[in-house]
Amino acid sequence: MSGEVELHYKQSELGLIPVEWTVKPISDCMRLINGRAFKPSEWASSGVPIIRIQNLNNPFAEFNYYPFDDIEDRHRIKPGDLVFAWSGTLGSSFGARSWAGPEGVLNQHIFKVIPDAKVISPEYALIVFKRIEEDIAKKAHGFKTSFVHIKKADLDSTLLPLPCHHEQKAIALALKDIEALISSLDQLIAKKRDIQQATMQQLLTGQRRLPGFSGEWEVKRLGDLVSRMANGCVYTPDEKNGVPITRIETISDGTINWNRIGHAKPSPEIESYKIQHGDILYSHINSIDHIGKVARYSDCKPLYHGMNLILLRPNSNIDSDFLFFLLSSETIRRTARTLAKQAVSQASINTKELRALELTIPDVGEQIAVASTLSDMDAELAALESRRDKARQLKQGMMQELLSGRIRLA
Secondary structure, eight states: OHHHHHHHEEEETTEEEETTOEEEEGGGTEEEEEOBOOOGGGOBSSSEEEEOGGGSSSTTSOOEEEOOSOOOGGGEEOTTOEEEEOEEETTTTSEEEEOOSOSEEEBTTEEEEEEOTTTOOHHHHHHHHHHHHHHHHHHHHHTTOSEEEOOHHHHHTOEEEEOOHHHHHHHHHHHHHHHHHHHHHHHHHHHHHHHHHHHHHHHHHTSSOOTTOOOOOEEEEGGGSEEEEEOOBOOOBOTTTOEEEOOGGGGTTSSOOGGGOEEEOOOTGGGGGBOOTTOEEEOOEEOTTTTTOEEEOOOSSOOBOBTTSEEEEEOTTSOHHHHHHHHHSHHHHHHHHHHOEEOSSOEEOOHHHHHTOEEEEOOHHHHHHHHHHHHHHHHHHHHHHHHHHHHHHHHHHHHHHHHHTSSOOO
16 A cells, blocks of 8 residues: 555645645735725715625625726626635635625725636635635634634745646536535525424414314413423532533523533532423523523433523423424514613523513414424424535545545546
């Protein structure tokens, strides 16, 4: 095996690469031209669209315009041009993309990338920039920040693996296919999520009834629908030998995130705070955007109830899954935000206000049917998201293998 590697690969600044490949810095492969600096006083309601960072992910959003004719060609941009936002938020504005909007003038904080056609194709240039973007994201994650920037000198000196043009195009085509799959899954997920939200609104308000149900709905207070409504326990942290316990951030994404739990020192007192199947955790003290978020516990792993989340234990008058969907609906979330008392950096709802929260509900049979329908939609969405996430992982693996030459397409 070692002889085969030595025969077909060579050592380079980037490690082993195919013998036919070269390594060059970005400065030898393409030009990076920063956008033009505009003063707000130069913005107008008509003229040439100013392409700013916020336009990159939504190329047909509202633009500011530059009304004069003194724009240099180097700052002009047209559909298909490669751009790199060198300052911005990871996963949002920062990074490379092919411009898909109208012709315009590029604002500062964005490089217009002009590949040298003799050395690198535009399609391959976009791929290597995406790889650079991922490397920057990994380093930034270590510093727990989402806003990053990179200097032009650092980009210019970044080394790139360069196969021949034919292989560059083959690599770009292979990755384009899987990107198309990911894009189609993203669109399908967004469509399914919109349908789910509309269905939730209709089923949870009685605007739409499932077959076989026609009885009147009743108004009940939340306090009459739970056998337990209480804050969690005060505990002594013990990361090494402790039991898993919830923290305020544990449900920040609307689910129980096991990567955001704490660990508490075991004690006889803490046992009474063990969470049971069907229990619902409610965010009652947080920033206003997180107020009213809920997560249901349906795991087999033990978990204990910590401070700053309210635990709701549904009684026999309501189905646990139905209550979860009802509390997580936008209508009830909006009511919770209205009830919350706001301070400088956070808002809160006390248990008295929660107990008095009025909910309109059908009989238990219809509750179960509605919850089952919505759970099926949840499962379908989860399956699509899992498929999309696997496709993203496959793309990352393919990129690693293709840009190192460990997999050859030509």
